[in-house]
Structures are given as structure tokens and as C-alpha cells.
Amino acid sequence: MNDFSPASWIGGLALIPVVSFLVFIGCFIAMPTFLFLLRQFGIYVVVEEKQSLVYVLFGKVRLILDEPGLHFPIRYLTWRALFVNFFGDVRTVDRRLDQEYYRATPVNSEEGAPMGIGMWYEMWINDPVAYLFKNADPRGSLRTNVGNATVRNLSNLKLANMLADRHNMSALVRNDVGEKSKDWGYAMGSVYVRKVQFRDANMIQQIEEKVVNRLRQVTSAIRQDGTNQVNLITSTAERQAAVAFAKAAAMRPYIVGEALNTIAQDPEVAQIMFEILENQKMLDGNVNVTLVPPDRRGDTLTQLLTAEPPPAAPPPRSSPGTTPPPITN
Numbered sequence: 001m002n003d004f005s006p007a008s009w010i011g012g013l014a015l016i017p018v019v020s021f022l023v024f025i026g027c028f029i030a031m032p033t034f035l036f037l038l039r040q041f042g043i044y045v046v047v048e049e050k051q052s053l054v055y056v057l058f059g060k061v062r063l064i065l066d067e068p069g070l071h072f073p074i075r076y077l078t079w080r081a082l083f084v085n086f087f088g089d090v091r092t093v094d095r096r097l098d099q100e101y102y103r104a105t106p107v108n109s110e111e112g113a114p115m116g117i118g119m120w121y122e123m124w125i126n127d128p129v130a131y132l133f134k135n136a137d138p139r140g141s142l143r144t145n146v147g148n149a150t151v152r153n154l155s156n157l158k159l160a161n162m163l164a165d166r167h168n169m170s171a172l173v174r175n176d177v178g179e180k181s182k183d184w185g186y187a188m189g190s191v192y193v194r195k196v197q198f199r200d201a202n203m204i205q206q207i208e209e210k211v212v213n214r215l216r217q218v219t220s221a222i223r224q225d226g227t228n229q230v231n232l233i234t235s236t237a238e239r240q241a242a243v244a245f246a247k248a249a250a251m252r253p254y255i256v257g258e259a260l261n262t263i264a265q266d267p268e269v270a271q272i273m274f275e276i277l278e279n280q281k282m283l284d285g286n287v288n289v290t291l292v293p294p295d296r297r298g299d300t301l302t303q304l305l306t307a308e309p310p311p312a313a314p315p316p317r318s319s320p321g322t323t324p325p326p327i328t329n
Contacts, residue, residue: 042073042081050096052128057088061129066095093128097189102143105150106199109159114199117150117162119173122189123181131185138184142177146191149176154193166193 038044047053047065055063055073057080065071074081084090104116123142125131135141153172174191181188198204264270
């Protein structure tokens with residue numbers, strides 16, 4: 001029978017810290033150490049994405065691993081895998097896409113203007129062996145090659161083409177650099193003229209002055225053209241208004257004549273209308289009217305009396321407390 005006494009329980013609990021310590025040693029110290037030794041002796045290796053491992057032993061490249069995943073170098077190197085980390089070298093090459101900006105490469109235009117060309121380009125390593133062993137500084141050599149290709153292909157171009165035609169300029173530099181970069185293990189991606197600038201401060205100032213003057217001329221021309229358009233519209237409107245008023249003035253006598261002609265067809269209506277108009281004219285003229293009986297109109301005395309001018313109106317009487325106006329000779 002099993003012993004379930006309290007002493008056995010206490011003994012079992014005492015073993016828990018020991019087992020935990022042994023598990024900790026095994027998982028965090030022994031296992032990593034064992035895996036490290038396997039990697040050191042070339043049993044296995046893990047290759048990352050966009051990464052290459054180059055195995056060099058006794059001055060020769062023995063193996064290149066460029067596929068991501070788990071690999072076993074001992075399968076390819078046999079007994080050499082046990083010594084490659086001790087007597088050789090395992091070099092890691094990063095094959096990810098990289099980019100660089102080469103600033104203000106000095107060139108001259110066809111007109112002799114000193115210009116600066118900024119080249120932006122992409123590259124990645126497609127031949128790890130050429131990258132490691134054919135050039136001591138492949139990145140610096142590629143940068144120098146880009147600068148030389150820029151000067152060689154973009155010098156003596158017309159200034160207008162430099163400022164406007166960047167696509168063809170980029171293609172010229174890329175075609176020149178692409179072939180040479182392959183010898184150093186590089187593959188060229190996009191090559192683009194990112195910036196074109198003037199290098200002479202005096203020339204920049206002169207261009208700014210010309211641009212300002214041109215803007216002033218254009219502004220003045222636009223303002224003058226607007227004034228001319230306004231004047232043209234105004235004169236056209238005035239001419240059309242004058243023509244309309246002239247037509248109206250010409251039509252008024254015709255309309256009045258037609259109306260009078262219609263009225264004159266009835267003599268009584270015409271006589272009454274003319275009398276009304278005459279009376280209205282006298283009332284509007286503020287004249288003195290002398291009424292004479294019909295039986296006395298042919299008398300000479302009556303005619304003389306009506307022909308005399310009316311007596312002058314008496315001066316206005318001053319109100320009490322006011323000073324009368326002075327009498328002048």
C-alpha cells in the first residue's frame with residue numbers, strides 16, 4: 001500500500017523547488033547552450049528574409065545560403081561544417097532594398113550656367129560574392145560611379161532641358177550606371193533626378209529680379225487689359241443707349257402727330273382740347289388774367305385798360321419789434 005502519511009507529503013513538497021530549479025536550468029541555460037553549440041559546429045542555421053550567408057573556409061567560398069528558412073550546412077559541407085566557424089568565416093549579407101541621395105553634382109549647361117544635380121537612386125545586392133570580394137568599398141564605388149555618370153551624361157545639355165526634362169536625364173544616368181554596378185554585386189533600381197539647382201548666387205539673384213520684373217509686367221498688362229475691356233463695355237453701352245434715346249425722340253413726334261390727327265377728325269373735340277391746353281398753359285405760366293365781358297371786348301377803352309401792366313405789389317409789412325430795412329438811394 002502507498003504511504004500517505006504527513007511525512008511523505010512534506011517530503012514531496014520539499015522536492016518542488018529542486019525540480020523547478022532543474023527545469024529552469026534546462027530551459028534557459030542548457031537548451032540555449034546546446035543550440036549554440038549546434039550552430040557553431042554547422043549543424044543547422046536560420047536564414048532571415050532578404051539575407052544571404054556566405055561560408056568561407058581556407059580562402060575559398062564553400063557555400064552560399066540565400067533562401068529564407070532552416071538549413072543544415074553539414075548536409076552540403078560534410079566534415080567542413082564542423083570547422084568553418086573556427087578556421088573560416090560566415091559572412092552575413094543584407095539584400096534588402098536600399099536608397100541613397102547624391103546631392104548637388106556640379107555640371108554646366110550648354111549656355112555655361114553652373115548647375116547642381118541631385119540624384120536619388122535605389123539599389124540592392126544580387127551577387128553576395130562580388131559584393132564581398134571584388135571591391136573593398138562597393139557602396140562608395142557605386143556612389144562615385146553615379147556622380148561620374150551624372151557629369152558625363154548631363155553636362156552641356158540645354159538649360160531648358162535640364163529644368164523640364166528630368167525623365168530622360170534619369171534614364172541616361174541609369175543606363176550608364178546599371179552595367180558597371182553589376183560587377184560589384186549591385187543591381188540598380190529607380191534612378192531619378194530629384195533636384196536641379198543653380199550654384200551661382202549672383203545668377204540666382206538675377207533670375208529672381210527677372211522673374212519679379214516679368215510678374216510686374218504681366219500684372220500691369222492684365223490691369224491695362226481689364227481697363228480697356230471696361231472702357232469698351234462702357235462706350236458700347238453708351239452708344240446703344242444713345243441710339244435707343246434717338247429712336248425714342250424720333251418716334252415721339254410721330255406718335256403725337258398720329259394722336260392729333262385722330263383728334264382733328266372731330267372739330268369740336270379738337271377745339272375743346274386746344275382750349276384746355278391753352279388754359280393749362282396760362283395756369284402753369286403764372287400770368288395775370290383779366291376777365292372782360294363778351295359785350296365789352298371790342299371797346300377801345302377796355303383794350304387799353306387790359307394792356308396796362310398790373311400795379312406793383314406793396315412791400316411786406318414788418319412785424320412789431322423788428323427793425324425796418326434801411327433805405328438806399
